[in-house]
Amino acid sequence: MEYRKLGASGMFVPALTLGTATFYPPEMNDRTGTTDAAQSRRIIDVCLDHGLTMFDSATSYGRGHSELFLGEAIKGRRDKVIISTKAGMPSGEGPMRIGLSRQNLTTAIETSLTRLHTDYIDVFQLHCFDSLTPVEETLSTLDDFVRQGKIRYVGVSNFAGWQLMKSLAVAERHNLPRYVIQQVYYSLIGRDFELDLMPLGVDQGVSAAIWSPLGWGRLTGKLRRGQPVPEGSRLLKTQADAPPIDPERLFKVIDCLERVAAQVGKSIPQVALNWLLQRPTVATVIIGARNEKQLLDNLGAVGWSLSREQVAMLDAASTVYPLYPQWHQRRYTLDRNPSPVPTDVRDWFPQAGQDTY
Ligand SMILES: NC(=O)c1ccc[n+]([C@@H]2O[C@H](COP(=O)([O-])OP(=O)(O)OC[C@H]3O[C@@H](n4cnc5c(N)ncnc54)[C@H](OP(=O)(O)O)[C@@H]3O)[C@@H](O)[C@H]2O)c1
Structure with missing residues (x-):
């Protein structure tokens, strides 16, 4: 597995990370295609066998079960994995379980450490911006956890450019922790990241971790023009939460992916993931896999590169x-x-x- 430097830090991360948003028990509301405890463990084992050592979770995923399953699966091998987790999205009822206040972050980080059976989080990210909490309060809370050794690197997710830039400026002014990673939505059917956040990342040394790299399961080869969304797919159950798309553009991209995949002898997801791995500032692509078959397919996205011509074809088909x-x-x-x-x-x-x- 290729490793890449994480922004303006000395940390290296694998080019692929496993997303664990689908880790939770099937008896809970099955909105995203659940992966139960046994399947989660098996998937993590396969990842480690293939050199994929970084796992992304959040306090909100599976109402805590994602961190619980991950914590169970890595018991006895903590030193072999890189844990990425997040807080800030609702993780319970009421105003105390949301946002980036000292109150909520302290509870969330301590809870994550317990669920993950660890005394440190490698990469901790704020899941979304909180306009009601001063940036100084959030950063000074993170500073306390970094100084205690409970968090090693910090980052953000779903911030606008000005929100990230303001946070970096406040951190510099008060000598507080500097964000080295931004977890962003970016795919061949969602290139808004390139407009502002990517140039900011280049300028400020903030790497990107890419979420929903297959456009929330749309760039898998299963969607066909004029055909219904496949029964049982995650996309069908969660369309209301999925990133918005222009259907015409989607099928233009899928047609192009099919052509390129045939040229290189790879699957559509492998081509879509490889394209992302070639974009500036991308340190790691967070793959989502419902089962081992999909995981093995996605692991085949590394170790080779699309040619300049193939990248240009995909760029042209997906231009915004x-x-x-x-x-x-x-x-x-x-x-x-x-x-x-x-x-x-x-x-x-x-x-x-x-x-x-
Ligand atoms: N920071 C944030 O706000 C945020 C938001 C969303 C996600 N994330 C992170 O990003 C991770 C990945 O997101 P995602 O699951 O939406 O990613 P995605 O890659 O866009 O979609 C994954 C889905 O596509 C299908 N799929 C994946 N690989 C496939 C393959 N090789 N062949 C056929 N189908 C395949 C599966 O669904 P079906 O089998 O049901 O089709 C799978 O659940 C999450 O687990 C989470 O860690 C972060």
């Missing part, structure tokens, strides 16, 4: 028309005032008149 001020900066500013964003990132945005209307 740039928003303001990106189109303005691209047209008038970047050439005079070179951006830290690599040239090829700028090239992803179509030139005026080049795109279709």
Whole structure:
């Protein structure tokens, strides 16, 4: 397994992480395709056999069962795994179990440590921004946990660019922990990340961990034009929570993925994941697998690379028309005032008149 440096830190993480959002008992409401304790353990064993050592959870996943199953499965081999977990999304009833206050974060982190049977979390992320809690309060709470050795690296998830940049500035001003990772939604059918958060990551040394890399299970080869969403799939049960898409664009991307997959002799998920692994700032792609077969397929996304031409085909099929001020900066500013964003990132945005209307 390839390892990649985590932002402006000395930490290295595997190019693939296993997402554990589906780890919970089947008797609970089956919204995301449950993976029970025994299957979770088996999946974690297979990951470790293949050098995938990083596991992503959250206090909210499976109402705590994701961390519980993960904690059970790694007992006796804590030193072989990298634990990533998150807090801030609702993890219980009432206003005390949500957000980034000292109150909620302290409870959440201590609870995670207990569930995971560990005395430290390798990578701790804020699951979402909390506009009601001062950034200083959140950062000073994280600072206390870092100083106690209970958290090693910190990051965010689902922050807007200004929220992340403000947090980095406050951290610098008060000598508080600096975020080195942002967990973001990014896929061939969701490239908004490229507009602001990716350039910020390049400039500030914040790596990306990619969530829902197959677009919430849409880039798997199972979706067909004019056909119903497959029975029993996670997507069917959770469409209301899935990232929004333009169906026309989705099938343009799927058609292109099929062509590229046939050229390279790989599966559609493998091609979609490999494309992500080639994007700037991406340190790790968080794969979701309902079972061992899917996991083994997704593990085949590493160890090879799409050619420049194949990447260009996928870029073209998935291009997003740039928003303001990106189109303005691209047209008038970047050439005079070179951006830290690599040239090829700028090239992803179509030139005026080049795109279709
Ligand atoms: N930070 C956040 O806010 C956030 C949000 C969401 C997720 N996450 C993290 O990201 C992880 C992954 O998210 P995700 O599960 O939505 O990822 P995804 O890769 O977009 O979708 C995974 C789903 O696609 C299907 N699938 C996966 N591999 C396949 C294969 N090789 N062949 C056929 N079908 C395949 C499975 O569903 P079916 O078999 O049912 O089709 C699987 O559950 C989560 O576990 C969590 O750790 C974080």
